[in-house]
Amino acid sequence: MQEPEDDLETKMRTISLAISLISLGLMGFGLADVLLHGASLSLPGMAALSPLILKTGQIPLGLAAMSAGIVLLSLLPIVRVLLALSLYVQSRQLLNLLVALLVFIELLVSARIGT
Amino acid sequence: MIAVALLLTGAVAGILGALLGLGGGIFLVPALTLLFGLPIHVAIGTSLVGVIATSAGVAAIAPRGRGADVPLALRLEVLTAAGAIAGGLLSGVVSAQVLSVLFALVVFGTAGYLFYKARRRARADTPERLFYANYRLHHWPAGMAVSSLAGMVSGLLGVGGGFIKVPVMYAIMGAPLGVATATSNFMVGITAAASVFVYYGRGDIHPLVVIPTALGVFGGAMLGVYILPRLRVAWIRLGLIGLLVIMGLQMLARGLNL
Numbered sequence: 001m002q003e004p005e006d007d008l009e010t011k012m013r014t015i016s017l018a019i020s021l022i023s024l025g026l027m028g029f030g031l032a033d034v035l036l037h038g039a040s041l042s043l044p045g046m047a048a049l050s051p052l053i054l055k056t057g058q059i060p061l062g063l064a065a066m067s068a069g070i071v072l073l074s075l076l077p078i079v080r081v082l083l084a085l086s087l088y089v090q091s092r093q094l095l096n097l098l099v100a101l102l103v104f105i106e107l108l109v110s111a112r113i114g115t
Numbered sequence: 116m117i118a119v120a121l122l123l124t125g126a127v128a129g130i131l132g133a134l135l136g137l138g139g140g141i142f143l144v145p146a147l148t149l150l151f152g153l154p155i156h157v158a159i160g161t162s163l164v165g166v167i168a169t170s171a172g173v174a175a176i177a178p179r180g181r182g183a184d185v186p187l188a189l190r191l192e193v194l195t196a197a198g199a200i201a202g203g204l205l206s207g208v209v210s211a212q213v214l215s216v217l218f219a220l221v222v223f224g225t226a227g228y229l230f231y232k233a234r235r236r237a238r239a240d241t242p243e244r245l246f247y248a249n250y251r252l253h254h255w256p257a258g259m260a261v262s263s264l265a266g267m268v269s270g271l272l273g274v275g276g277g278f279i280k281v282p283v284m285y286a287i288m289g290a291p292l293g294v295a296t297a298t299s300n301f302m303v304g305i306t307a308a309a310s311v312f313v314y315y316g317r318g319d320i321h322p323l324v325v326i327p328t329a330l331g332v333f334g335g336a337m338l339g340v341y342i343l344p345r346l347r348v349a350w351i352r353l354g355l356i357g358l359l360v361i362m363g364l365q366m367l368a369r370g371l372n373l
Contacts, residue, residue, distance in 0.1 A: 009177075020171040020172065031327075066322040069326075070322065073167055096189070107309055110200050
């Protein structure tokens with residue numbers, strides 16, 4: 001049977017690889033779509049779309065894919081903290097659980113202050 | 116052509132970030148502003164996504180037993196994140212010059228301590244290993260205090276703080292250098308995630324800049340993980356000391372208006 005730390009390391013690697021590949025795939029697809037539709041490559045170019053606008057569906061596919069990829073990649077560290085949290089719950093490691101919970105709360109607070 | 120240049124810049128940042136546990140932001144921001152003429156906020160926003168990409172790339176392919184020490188990372192991150200929040204709130208009160216000089220002193224002190232450890236290590240008979248199991252961490256109060264300072268510096272000065280976290284874990288707390296770099300990469304991803312959405316909401320994330328850079332960083336970080344075990348600890352440590360001295364001089368010059 002795997003130790004909780006080994007299990008966490010394996011799951012972190014799998015989740016990191018999966019989310020990274022999906023988000024980079026979305027970004028690459030979006031970039032290709034935008035360039036095929038004749039977008040200018042002058043920098044810095046257009047800004048990414050707000051996640052709220054992404055829901056409406058009234059936007060170019062390429063830009064939506066690029067923005068979704070960036071948002072997904074940006075969420076990865078938070079997903080990794082949540083993964084650690086869930087594993088510490090399962091293995092009843094109370095101190096580690098408390099620490100992970102504190103970090104997660106701090107992330108939420110900092111995001112709230114930032115916005 | 117610009118996209119290829121951004122991809123290569125990102126790859127260099129990713130390799131160095133993975134090797135030194137830095138995330139790569141230290142290289143990306145100056146490169147994007149000086150080489151590509153981008154506004155500083157766009158450069159920082161791009162760099163934050165790049166730091167997350169480095170963190171993801173390292174985590175995605177780190178061999179078994181060579182990943183981050185997650186409990187250590189989370190324990191240090193409690194105070195680092197709190198320091199970053201406090202630093203962000205304090206940033207409007209303390210002058211940038213005072214902060215820069217303080218920052219430079221911390222960096223020089225860390226470089227000096229690493230150099231001292233390197234000289235002591237050079238006299239030892241056995242070569243130092245990058246990774247080993249069952250290491251014992253010590254000096255927790257000092258490690259956590261300096262980590263909270265690193266977080267505060269991050270919030271105040273807008274840098275990731277990995278160049279403080281690695282020496283803290285390696286030189287003060289006694290983690291193997293390979294573990295310290297992998298753990299720092301995990302931590303800088305979390306720190307960057309805390310602020311990237313602020314830049315996203317402000318409209319400072321530009322896909323045509325971010326995407327080639329992030330693709331390069333991700334690939335570079337994976338390459339960095341691949342070559343890390345093939346490098347000697349002494350070379351990595353020398354790179355870290357050199358980087359700290361350069362950073363310290365830059366911050367000192369900024370603080371003294373030179």
